Amino acid sequence: MAKLPIVIYPNPVLAVKCDPVTVFDDKLAQLAADMAETMYAAPGVGLAAPQVGHPIRLITIDVSEEKDQLLTLVNPVITSKSEEEVEYEEGCLSLPGIWDKVVRPSEVTVRAQDLKGNFFERHCEGLLAVCVQHEIDHLDGIVFIDHLSRLKKERDQKKLHKLKLAAKKKAEEDAARS
Template identity: 40%
Template sequence: MAGSAPVSSLRAGFQYQGHRVTVRRCIPWPDKRLRTVADPVAEITEDTRAIWQDMIDTMEAMPGVGLAAPQIGIMQRLAVVDASSERGQAIRMANPEILHASVEFREHEEASPNLPGVSASIVRPRAVTVRFIDETGTIKERDLVGLWATSVQHQIDHLNGKLYFHHLSKTKRDILLRRAKKLKG
C-alpha cells in the first residue's frame, strides 16, 4: 500500500521461548501518520499475517491490550486486540468498524506508546458490535464488552487518525500534550 512501511522496516527480532519475536518501533507523536486515516485492506495475504504477528509481538512487549498498524508506521486498517488476562487470545482485524455501541458507558485510563508517560481517563461505550475481516479473509462480527470494547474503539480511533486525547476537552488535551512534551525533554 502507498505510504506503508515494508514488513522488514523498523523491526527488532529476537528469540523468546523458542519462537521468533519481532517488536516494531512505535512512531512518536506528532508524526503526521498518526493523524492520517489508514488505507482499507483489499485482501488478506501472507504479508498481512506477518504484520499482524509483528503487531501482536509488539503489543505483548509493551505490554498493551491492542495495537493499530499506523502506530508502527503501517498505513493499513489493521488492528489487534487482546484484553484477556492470560493473553494469547488476540483478535486480528482488518477494516474493523463498529456496527453498534451500547448506551451504557465505562471510564478507563487510556494511554498510547506513541505518546509515552501520559494517560487520561476516557469515557466510551461499555459494549460494541464490531465487523472486521479475520486472518482467513472471512467477514466476522463480534460483540465485545469492557476492556475488549474499550481497546477496539481505541484502535479504530488510531485507524481514523485520532488518538485517545482527541476525546478530551481542548483544555485537558493541551495540558496533557504539554506534560508529554515536558517529559520528552
C-alpha cells in the same frame, strides 16, 4: 524487545485515515504477527497498524490477563454501540507516560475480517469494548487525547513534550558515554 518501532505522537501517520486492506497474503499475516509481538513486548493491550508506520486498517488486541486471547481485526467497523457509557483511564503506546479518563460506550459490536479475508462479528464489553474503540480511532486518525477537553489535551501535550525532552537528553548522555 519490540519487533517493530512504535510511532510516537504527534507523528503525522497517527492523524491519517487509514486505507482498507484489500490483499490478504503472507505479508499481511507477518505484519499482524509482528504487531502482536510488539504489543506484547511494549507491553500493551492493543496496537493499530499506523502506530507502527503502516496506514492500513489492521489492529491487534489482547486484554486477557494470560495474554493468550489475541484478536486480529482487519477493516473493522463498529456496527452498534450501547447507549450506556463507561469511563476508563486510557493510555497509548504512541503517547508514552500519558494517561487520562475517556468516556465511551460500554458495549460495541464490531464487524471485521480475519487475516484470510473472512468476515465475522464480535460483541465486545468492558475493557475489550474500550480497546476496540480506541484502536479503531487510530485507524481514523484519532488519538485518545482528541476526546479530551482542550485544557486536558494541552496539559497532556506539555507532559508528552517534557517526556520527549528527557528521552532526548538521556540519549545524548548515553551517546556521550560510549
